[in-house]
Amino acid sequence: MPNLTAKQWLRDIIVPARHAVRLAALAGSVAGLATVGILVALATVVSALLIDGRGLLELQSVLVWLVVGITVRAVAQYAQEVWGAQASTQVRRAVRERLLTQWAANGPLRNAEQSPAERASQYVEQVEALDGYVARYLPQQSITVLVPSVILGIVFYLDWLAALLLLLSAPLIPVFMALVGMGAERINQQHFASLSRLSGHFLDRLHGIATLQVFGQTKQAQVTVARASDDVRQLTMKTLRVAFLSSTVLEFFASVAIAMLAIYIGFGLLGYIDWGPSPELTLFSGLLILLLAPEFFQPLRTLAQHYHDRAAALGAAETLSKEPSEAYVAGQPTSIESVETNTDAHDDNAIVFDQVTLTFPERGTLFQGFNARFEHGEIIGLAGPTGSGKTSLLNLIAGFLNPTSGSVRVNGRATGQVPLAWMSQKPFLVFGSWADNLRWMAPHASQRDMLDAVEQVGLTALLNSLPQGLDSPVGEDGRFLSGGEAQRLALARIWLSDAPWILLDEPTAALDAESTQVIADCLGRLAAQGRGIVLSAHDGDLLQRAHRVVRVGDPEAPNKAEQRTLR
Missing domain, CATH: 3.40.50.300 (P-loop containing nucleotide triphosphate hydrolases)
Structure with missing residues (x-):
């Protein structure tokens, strides 16, 4: 069977956990919609207290809905974590079983092409790198489509100009996320390859420690292991730098968009802007738009954070998806x-x-x-x-x-x-x-x-x-x-x-x-x-x-x- 690409391999391995991933995405979407309901209730309470002059006793029904929304949101977030962890466990167990089956089928000759340390690195670190991709990134994809769409519809109903501002700023986050993600994927591939080499290098020196002592080469062995460890350290720090830089860029664009929206709403409420839907802004609509704006960007920002989990998973899949070479196989298997x-x-x-x-x-x-x-x-x-x-x-x-x-x-x-x-x-x-x-x-x-x-x-x-x-x-x-x-x-x-x-x-x-x-x-x-x-x-x-x-x-x-x- 020809080697699958990393993306094809990832699509293949999530099949056993697809149901759990969908449940996690559903729970996350319910949590997002519950958050929208909470914010609507808060805006209603503030507007009723400050503008309508109503008391809290008159807002009992709204307060009940507020408590219900908070409860639903907490339960949904917990369910999302549970189902995401369940999906991740299923995938990692299936991948480890596949690795063990593959190694058993390969036999000792083909397995000899890879050191035990490299196989241990695959079985532990590289399989664990799939956790964030399955448990968080995949459910977040669906959440990012549904929740911002609902928020955009509500904002469009309240003020189409504010909705247009959100709509124009939203694509900046996925674009920069993809640009940064391409570099992060390559760095993660280098990191896993370097980690596998370090594991093999260290195990070789450990097996030959007696010979190294006999010939007085233990100091030199320490130097080479330290040098290899430093290479892994530098790649790890490079990965972290990319992650922090991308998060900073995404937070910057989200903050700028929210600040522009706040300026528009403030000037509109003060009467400095009188064109478009601005004159129709009220405390309720303006406050609700301001409250919803961070929640509009939150799923996109969360997806951007978990995009590094995707890059790590692709880096691991680049190795896990490859079959051993055919160097020791003289012919095709007999049917x-x-x-x-x-x-x-x-x-x-x-x-x-x-x-x-x-x-x-x-x-x-x-x-x-x-x-x-x-x-x-x-x-x-x-x-x-x-x-x-x-x-x-x-x-x-x-x-x-x-x-x-x-x-x-x-x-x-x-x-x-x-x-x-x-x-x-x-x-x-x-x-x-x-x-x-x-x-x-x-x-x-x-x-x-x-x-x-x-x-x-x-x-x-x-x-x-x-x-x-x-x-x-x-x-x-x-x-x-x-x-x-x-x-x-x-x-x-x-x-x-x-x-x-x-x-x-x-x-x-x-x-x-x-x-x-x-x-x-x-x-x-x-x-x-x-x-x-x-x-x-x-x-x-x-x-x-x-x-x-x-x-x-x-x-x-x-x-x-x-x-x-x-x-």
């Missing part, structure tokens, strides 16, 4: 329909490569017309020199890569449609307990199941030595565990899963002989359960356990496979 149409019943328990070609612009062609079939219950070893394409084959099976031509079917379906278990050289372990990590792929696993899985990978002795047992802590990325222990804990997690296929990328790299032996034995028992295992390895002992070894990267026989028997 599920075409895969299911070409399947046979005997493909339901196999991985089938059908004339697969994989080409990268930077590396050339890795596979040309590759054909292979991996059955359930087999251990398939992928062997070959570094860079020959072993990991690329695993990525094709997992659906992280799309073939340039040909197709890959997993159990008769398109890649990505069948659950797989994946374990790399550095397994993914979360901060938590042993039980938290074991239940990552089997949320409903019982304690007995987890203990059995730990026994299968030879970690029972280690677990028994820990006073908290399965509740013992595991640090992020396997901290508190050795490399072999972390690999075996990840394998125990796979044991608990019901994934029919297990993909392993160099599972015994940099492990000692004992850990390698335990992992090899566990893989044999998994295969005996009827699971299919595809692994890449340089380890000759591990490859000896494979039923078949596929030699990858042989230019003379790219599809060559050797039969092995499981020892």
